[in-house]
Amino acid sequence: MPNPETPSFFTFLVLTVLAAAALVTSKSTIEPCSNSDSCNAMLGYTLYTDLKVSEVASLFQVDPIALLLANAIDISYPDVENHILPSQLFLKIPISCSCVDGIRKSVSTHYKTRPSDTLSFIADSIYSGLVSSDQIREANSISDPSVLDVGKSLTVPLPCTCFNGTDNGLPAVYLSYVVSDVDTLAGIAGRYSTTITDLMNVNAMGGTTIAVGDILAVPLPACASSFPRYASDFGLIVPNGSYAITASHCVQCSCGPGNLNLYCMPSSLAVSCSSMQCRSSNLMVGNVTMQQSSAGCNVISCKYGGFVNGSIVTALTTSLQPRCTGTQLFPPLIAPPNTVKKDSMFAPAPSPLLSAGSPSPTYSVIPSTGSSPVSTTTAGGPTGSPASVACPVLNPGTTSLTMVMLFLLGKVMATMF
Ligand SMILES: *[C@@H]1O[C@H](CO)[C@@H](O)[C@H](O)[C@H]1NC(C)=O
Ligand SMILES: *[C@@H]1O[C@H](CO)[C@@H](O)[C@H](O)[C@H]1NC(C)=O
Ligand SMILES: *[C@@H]1O[C@H](CO)[C@@H](O)[C@H](O)[C@H]1NC(C)=O
Ligand SMILES: *[C@@H]1O[C@H](CO)[C@@H](O)[C@H](O)[C@H]1NC(C)=O
Numbered sequence: 001m002p003n004p005e006t007p008s009f010f011t012f013l014v015l016t017v018l019a020a021a022a023l024v025t026s027k028s029t030i031e032p033c034s035n036s037d038s039c040n041a042m043l044g045y046t047l048y049t050d051l052k053v054s055e056v057a058s059l060f061q062v063d064p065i066a067l068l069l070a071n072a073i074d075i076s077y078p079d080v081e082n083h084i085l086p087s088q089l090f091l092k093i094p095i096s097c098s099c100v101d102g103i104r105k106s107v108s109t110h111y112k113t114r115p116s117d118t119l120s121f122i123a124d125s126i127y128s129g130l131v132s133s134d135q136i137r138e139a140n141s142i143s144d145p146s147v148l149d150v151g152k153s154l155t156v157p158l159p160c161t162c163f164n165g166t167d168n169g170l171p172a173v174y175l176s177y178v179v180s181d182v183d184t185l186a187g188i189a190g191r192y193s194t195t196i197t198d199l200m201n202v203n204a205m206g207g208t209t210i211a212v213g214d215i216l217a218v219p220l221p222a223c224a225s226s227f228p229r230y231a232s233d234f235g236l237i238v239p240n241g242s243y244a245i246t247a248s249h250c251v252q253c254s255c256g257p258g259n260l261n262l263y264c265m266p267s268s269l270a271v272s273c274s275s276m277q278c279r280s281s282n283l284m285v286g287n288v289t290m291q292q293s294s295a296g297c298n299v300i301s302c303k304y305g306g307f308v309n310g311s312i313v314t315a316l317t318t319s320l321q322p323r324c325t326g327t328q329l330f331p332p333l334i335a336p337p338n339t340v341k342k343d344s345m346f347a348p349a350p351s352p353l354l355s356a357g358s359p360s361p362t363y364s365v366i367p368s369t370g371s372s373p374v375s376t377t378t379a380g381g382p383t384g385s386p387a388s389v390a391c392p393v394l395n396p397g398t399t400s401l402t403m404v405m406l407f408l409l410g411k412v413m414a415t416m417f
Contacts, residue, residue: 026132026213027215029159029202029204031163031217033103033104035099036098038099040237041104041162042070042092042093042220043093043175044218045092046089046128046178047085047089047091050084050085053083056093059111062095065245069242069252070239072331073333073337074335084338086338092175095108097160104160106159107155107157109158111153112154113154115150118148122136122154127158129178131158136155158176159215162174165235171224172221174202176215176217177215177217178214179210179213181212185200199218220239221239222240222255223238223262224262225237227305227306228305228306231305231306233247236253238254241331242331243331245269246264248307249267250274250276251264251267251307252267253304258328264303265285266286274311276304276314278302279316283302288328292323298320299320299324300316300317301317301318301319303315303316
């Protein structure tokens with residue numbers, strides 16, 4: 001007669017081995033790095049329970065406004081930071097990605113332990129698999145994981161990659177995405193408008209197999225900034241379909257949907273800000289004038305050039321374009337979510353609230369039929385290339401040198417990788 005305990009013992013053994021194998025084979029993409037610069041990245045986070053916007057933000061120590069805007073959630077709702085987001089909602093968390101011991105990772109997140117927390121609950125639930133309990137244990141030199149002091153501040157190392165802010169030569173932000181049991185590589189590629197081949201290249205995969213718990217670097221097409229290296233928001237990069245806030249909440253930038261040129265304008269938040277007017281013009285950051293002439297459309301824009309020493313840098317640019325374009329388009333904003341619709345955060349449908357007149361950013365084209373204050377065209381330059389006209393702080397020489405150095409560094413990194 002067979003021992004009745006054998007099957008359950010075997011089941012237990014098999015499960016243990018499988019669990020151990022899953023832990024061992026759980027992969028994440030490592031990007032070597034060689035300097036101390038940080039860059040911008042995103043984490044794909046799934047809420048383990050209902051949480052306020054401010055609670056999610058404090059889990060990752062990020063700005064709640066930045067968190068909302070990264071997900072194109074309308075911040076004009078009253079008391080939006082205390083809005084309760086539903087369990088299982090998927091959010092993109094904008095983080096700063098450092099270079100630690102030669103690899104890219106985020107180490108600025110700390111978690112304060114609560115009664116009944118375990119390392120695996122913190123790793124698998126609270127941080128939705130973005131970190132493993134072993135990684136938390138190592139990062140905090142915990143010898144006995146069964147004894148966690150309540151109120152202890154733990155470093156939570158989180159995965160991130162930047163790959164020079166480009167993918168196939170185009171600006172991209174990388175989302176660290178935790179593979180779930182319903183995912184396929186084709187599904188992820190489709191959802192993020194990329195290809196299987198690209199995902200395989202970025203993640204150095206030998207095949208299309210992915211396992212639950214793997215962390216993939218998913219490139220999101222983005223709008224890059226070209227602020228000088230000494231600007232505090234140097235390297236700002238905004239994924240298509242979203243917004244970012246910068247310059248002490250004074251400036252809001254958006255990306256898409258019409259093109260992938262970063263568009264920045266004064267934010268609608270009531271904060272006191274330094275001047276946003278372009279020198280020797282009456283234009284403010286974000287203002288554009290267009291004037292049709294026989295040669296084409298003469299476009300003058302007052303652009304945001306970065307946040308330097310607490311001041312907003314502005315730059316007046318002129319360009320000649322084949323034709324005058326329509327008004328600036330903005331990514332559709334969504335209302336703060338109350339329910340999780342399948343894939344709702346992946347492909348937000350244009351919110352009906354927008355047409356109902358929610359205070360989405362407005363864009364103005366100054367009708368200028370008379371003489372324009374500045375009329376310059378770029379001689380010999382390619383059509384549509386902007387020429388810097390007045391720019392008090394930006395130094396084009398330094399900027400292009402920086403770009404060359406970045407490029408060389410990128411080359412070296414690409415070879416290493
Ligand atoms: C940006 O996103 C919008 C909306 O998803 C899409 O229609 C558009 O093609 C995207 N633009 C680029 C250049 O990827
Ligand atoms: C910022 O301020 C510091 C000290 O006030 C000054 O040395 C530095 O040149 C300033 N940087 C720029 C880019 O203006
Ligand atoms: C310039 O931009 C500001 C801020 O967005 C806006 O309030 C103003 O109406 C614009 N001015 C013109 C002349 O378009
Ligand atoms: C790195 O980024 C710079 C600036 O965005 C770009 O010009 C260069 O081609 C990139 N290098 C690589 C190897 O992708």
